[in-house]
Amino acid sequence: MHLCIDVLPPNHSLYERIPPVQLKRNSLFYIITLAAVGAVMVMVLQWGASLPVPEGVPAVAKAPSTAVHAASANALDAMWHGIAGHFQSPLAHLFVQLLVIIAASRVMGKVFTLLGQPSVIGEMAAGILLGPSLFGAVAPDAFAVVFPASSMESLKLLSQVGVCLFMFAVGMELEIGHVRSKAQTAVLVSHASIVFPALLGVILAYFLYSNLAAPGAKFTAFALFMGVSMSITAFPVLARIMQERGMTKTRLGGTAITCAAIGDVTAWNFLAFVVAFAQSTGVAGTVLNLLLLVLFMVVMIFVVRPGLPRWIGAARLGKDEPSGGVLATILCVVVAAALFTEVIGIHALFGAFLAGAIMPDTHGFRHKIAVRVEKFSSVLLLPLFFAFIGLRTQLGLLNDWAGWLVCLVIIVVATLGKLGGTACAARFAGMNWRESLQLGALMNTRGLMELIALNIGYDMGILSPRIFTMMVIMALATTLLTGPLLSFFGNRGKAPDGASLGTTS
Known part of the structure; x- marks a missing residue:
C-alpha cells in the first residue's frame, strides 16, 4: 500500500503520510483479521472431514497423477514429474505451438523483409519449414x-478463425468508389486476368487428373478448382508490395488496386460456385446452394449494409476509439455471416469477406475496425494458418524428377496465364507495354489468398497431398517473382535517360 501511495503525484489527495499510531492500528487489524479467518476455516474443514460421505452414483475415479507416483521419491523428482504431467495437457501443447509458430514467423518475416520481399512471404515460408518438410x-x-x-x-479451428478475421479485414x-471510377478498364483487365x-x-x-486428383474426386470439380486456383490474386499482398515501392498514388498503382479488387470479388464468387458444385449431390443441390448464396448477398447488401449505421449510431461511428458494444455488434455480424455461408455448404470465409465489404465507411469507421482486427489476426492467428498449411505440405512427396517437372509446369502455366492475360488486356485497353507487363507481374501475386483456396480444396477431398504440395510451391514462387519481375519490366521499359520506350495508344 505504501508503494501505491508513493507513485501518485505529490499534489494528489491520497498522497499523505499515515500517522505512526494509525499505521500500528492498521497492521494489528490486518494480522487479527487474517488469523481469525484462518482459524475459522481450519475449524470448519476439520468438522467437515467427519461428515458421512453422500450416497449415490460414485464419481469417476481420476487416474493418479505422475506426482502421486513420485510421492515416495524426493521432492525434486516429484516436482519434475508434476511439470512433465502438466506439460502433456492440450492447453500447454497449444501454448508451446503458439510460441514456436509466432517466433518462427517473426524471424522469417524479418529475413524476407531484409531480402526485399514482403514479410508475409517469410511467414508463409516459416509455416512450411515448421512442417514435416524440414522440422x-x-x-x-x-x-x-x-x-x-x-x-x-x-490448431485447424484456430487457424480457420484467423483466416475468417483476415478475410473480414x-x-x-475494398473501395467501391475507386472501383467505379475505373470500371471500364478495370473490369476488362481483371476479368482477362481470371479467364x-x-x-x-x-x-x-x-x-x-488421373495421377494427381484426390481419390474419388470428380473431374469437373478438380478441373474447375485448378482453374480458380490459377486465377486468384492476393489483393492484400499486392497492396503491400505497391506501398513499399511507393506506387499507390501512381496511375499503374491505382489501376492495379482496382483490378485486384474486382478480380478478388470475381474469383471468390467463382470459387463459391465451385465449392457449391463440389459439395452438392447433383444439379438441383448446386442450384439450391447458389440461390441461398444469392439470397444471403441480397440481404447483406440491401438490408444489413444500410441498417448498420442506424444500429450502431452516428455518434458511435464518429468516435476515435470504438466502444466494446460497437466491436461486439461488428463481431456478431461477422460471425453470423460466416455461420450462414458455412451452414449452406459454401464456406465461412465468404460470409466473413462479404461482412467486411458491407461495413460503413463513415468517419473512417472501416479503418478503425480494420486496424484492430488485422493486427490481432496477422500477429497471432494467421501464423497458425501458415503452420497448418505447412503441416500439410510434404516436399518429400516430390521425390522424383517427374514430380518436380510437373511442379515447374504448373508454375509456368500459372505465370503465363495470369501475367500474359493481364498484360495483353491492359495493352488493348491503352496502356503501354511497360506498364502492361508490370501490371501483369502485380496481378500474378497469389500469396495467402491462394493458400486459403488450396486449403478449401484439400478439405473437400479434391486435391491430393501431392498436387496440394505442388500448388503451395506455385503460390510461393509466383509471389516471390512479383518484385523481381516488377523491377525487370520497369528497367526494360525505360530508355537510358529514363523516358519510357512504350507507346500509349
Whole structure:
C-alpha cells in the first residue's frame, strides 16, 4: 500500500503520510483479521472431514497423477514429474505451438523483409519449414512433441478463425468508389486476368487428373478448382508490395488496386460456385446452394449494409476509439455471416469477406475496425494458418524428377496465364507495354489468398497431398517473382535517360 501511495503525484489527495499510531492500528487489524479467518476455516474443514460421505452414483475415479507416483521419491523428482504431467495437457501443447509458430514467423518475416520481399512471404515460408518438410525431417522427436497428431484439430479451428478475421479485414479494404471510377478498364483487365489462367488451369487439369486428383474426386470439380486456383490474386499482398515501392498514388498503382479488387470479388464468387458444385449431390443441390448464396448477398447488401449505421449510431461511428458494444455488434455480424455461408455448404470465409465489404465507411469507421482486427489476426492467428498449411505440405512427396517437372509446369502455366492475360488486356485497353507487363507481374501475386483456396480444396477431398504440395510451391514462387519481375519490366521499359520506350495508344 505504501508503494501505491508513493507513485501518485505529490499534489494528489491520497498522497499523505499515515500517522505512526494509525499505521500500528492498521497492521494489528490486518494480522487479527487474517488469523481469525484462518482459524475459522481450519475449524470448519476439520468438522467437515467427519461428515458421512453422500450416497449415490460414485464419481469417476481420476487416474493418479505422475506426482502421486513420485510421492515416495524426493521432492525434486516429484516436482519434475508434476511439470512433465502438466506439460502433456492440450492447453500447454497449444501454448508451446503458439510460441514456436509466432517466433518462427517473426524471424522469417524479418529475413524476407531484409531480402526485399514482403514479410508475409517469410511467414508463409516459416509455416512450411515448421512442417514435416524440414522440422519433421531434421528433428522428428521434437516435431512429434510440438505438433502431436492429437493437437491438429484445435490448431485447424484456430487457424480457420484467423483466416475468417483476415478475410473480414480484406473485405473492408475494398473501395467501391475507386472501383467505379475505373470500371471500364478495370473490369476488362481483371476479368482477362481470371479467364485466361482459368482456361489454362482447366486444360492442365485434363492431363493431371488421373495421377494427381484426390481419390474419388470428380473431374469437373478438380478441373474447375485448378482453374480458380490459377486465377486468384492476393489483393492484400499486392497492396503491400505497391506501398513499399511507393506506387499507390501512381496511375499503374491505382489501376492495379482496382483490378485486384474486382478480380478478388470475381474469383471468390467463382470459387463459391465451385465449392457449391463440389459439395452438392447433383444439379438441383448446386442450384439450391447458389440461390441461398444469392439470397444471403441480397440481404447483406440491401438490408444489413444500410441498417448498420442506424444500429450502431452516428455518434458511435464518429468516435476515435470504438466502444466494446460497437466491436461486439461488428463481431456478431461477422460471425453470423460466416455461420450462414458455412451452414449452406459454401464456406465461412465468404460470409466473413462479404461482412467486411458491407461495413460503413463513415468517419473512417472501416479503418478503425480494420486496424484492430488485422493486427490481432496477422500477429497471432494467421501464423497458425501458415503452420497448418505447412503441416500439410510434404516436399518429400516430390521425390522424383517427374514430380518436380510437373511442379515447374504448373508454375509456368500459372505465370503465363495470369501475367500474359493481364498484360495483353491492359495493352488493348491503352496502356503501354511497360506498364502492361508490370501490371501483369502485380496481378500474378497469389500469396495467402491462394493458400486459403488450396486449403478449401484439400478439405473437400479434391486435391491430393501431392498436387496440394505442388500448388503451395506455385503460390510461393509466383509471389516471390512479383518484385523481381516488377523491377525487370520497369528497367526494360525505360530508355537510358529514363523516358519510357512504350507507346500509349
